[in-house]
Amino acid sequence: MSHFSTKSIHGGDHLKITPDVITPIHISTTYSYSNNPDELIPGSLTDPNTFVYSRENHPNAAQIEAIVESITGYPCIVYNSGLSAFNGLINYVNPKVLAIGQAYHGCHGIADIWKRNFGLKKISIDDEFTDLGSGDLVHLETPINPYGTYADISKYAEKAHSKGAILSVDATFAPPPLLNPFEFGADIVLHSATKFFGGHSDLLAGLLLVKNNEIKKKLLLDRLVLGTNIGNLESALLVRSLRTFELRVARQSKTAEIIVKFLNENKSKFPNLDKIYHGSLQTDEFIQKQMPNGHTPVFGIEMINEHTAKSFPSKLKLFHHATSLGGAESLIEWRAMSDNHISKKFLRVSIGLEDPKDLLIDLIGGLENNDDEKNSLVEEINKLSI
Ligand SMILES: Cc1ncc(COP(=O)(O)O)c(C=O)c1O
Structure with a gap:
């Protein structure tokens, strides 16, 4: 075995x-x-x-x-x-x-x-x-x-x-x-x-x-x-x-990488989004050796101010606003709720097992206010070969 x-x-x-x-x-x-x-x-x-x-x-x-x-x-x-x-x-x-x-x-x-x-x-x-x-x-x-x-x-x-x-x-x-x-x-x-x-x-x-x-x-x-x-x-x-450990982790890791990449590449289109934190965006040499089988399914985003950060989870349909991570369902947390040392503009995202395109469309829906821009991003997401 x-x-x-x-x-x-x-x-x-x-x-x-x-x-x-x-x-x-x-x-x-x-x-x-x-x-x-x-x-x-x-x-x-x-x-x-x-x-x-x-x-x-x-x-x-x-x-x-x-x-x-x-x-x-x-x-x-x-x-x-x-x-x-x-x-x-x-x-x-x-x-x-x-x-x-x-x-x-x-x-x-x-x-x-x-x-x-x-x-x-x-x-x-x-x-x-x-x-x-x-x-x-x-x-x-x-x-x-x-x-x-x-x-x-x-x-x-x-x-x-x-x-x-x-x-x-x-x-x-x-x-x-x-x-x-x-x-x-x-x-x-x-x-x-x-x-x-x-x-x-x-x-x-x-x-x-x-x-x-x-x-x-x-x-x-x-x-x-x-x-x-x-x-x-x-x-x-x-x-x-x-019994499903490997399947779950591989899927969650892959989905997180897809989402982070898309958000990062289109960041200029989201005026409320200030920063994205994730290992896949780090360029340090040790990373390829240390993380050979994919990236963590958890990432962070920092919004331009406390109000946008606090209200972002309520705009999402597929992400529960809750602490913790690693489950089948995606979660987002305004992190200051759990840890008041963390910036009040910061949200932690845990990617679950839902379809990556559905999760991305949900996030875009909360980040983008301009309907034309939103529709063209959704079109782009639907064309992703994943
Ligand atoms: C990195 C890390 N270590 C330890 C813990 C504590 O684990 P538990 O909640 O199972 O006691 C947590 C909980 O969120 C965690 O995120």
């Missing part, structure tokens, strides 16, 4: 304990001990390979980890949200100094709790790293939320490793097969699986990928006591999602 889509469907088959084609949802929170007194081993409550109590492990979570390990080739630990995964990461590394840049505001929020409680020193990922030492953490997000632009992982890996620090990469916006951060020097990879892994806006989950099973074992022990294992029902939904 060697290819992505096959693994995403069959990577957990060996763990099935019933002949059902689709693994049933095991809702039990507790599992019977063996009737054989010789098998009652003290301390085995913390062995994540035995099913004892579902805060520790359960068949549906184990199946997710097996599938993701099969797809990525790295040991995986699944959590009940992306932020739980970040919490697991920071508790495991236990840094005295954290270098972090533009990153999900919730990760900053956890770092701020550590600052308050344990005196963690937060520095910018673009600082000189004079304060950074062995065992500290550099946390890089690429693609960068909310812009969908890219940072050079190799550059930060070199910088972190030269100080003996660990590099974690939050690759939520570029799930497999778009990006493999380990190839460029990451030590730990994080995904909010709520987004593309889940892909249907109906579950919360997080993943850490690590380099060996020793680290996984430590993270599992921490997860047990932090109470951050994924729920049984969500696990079954996530296994469902993984």
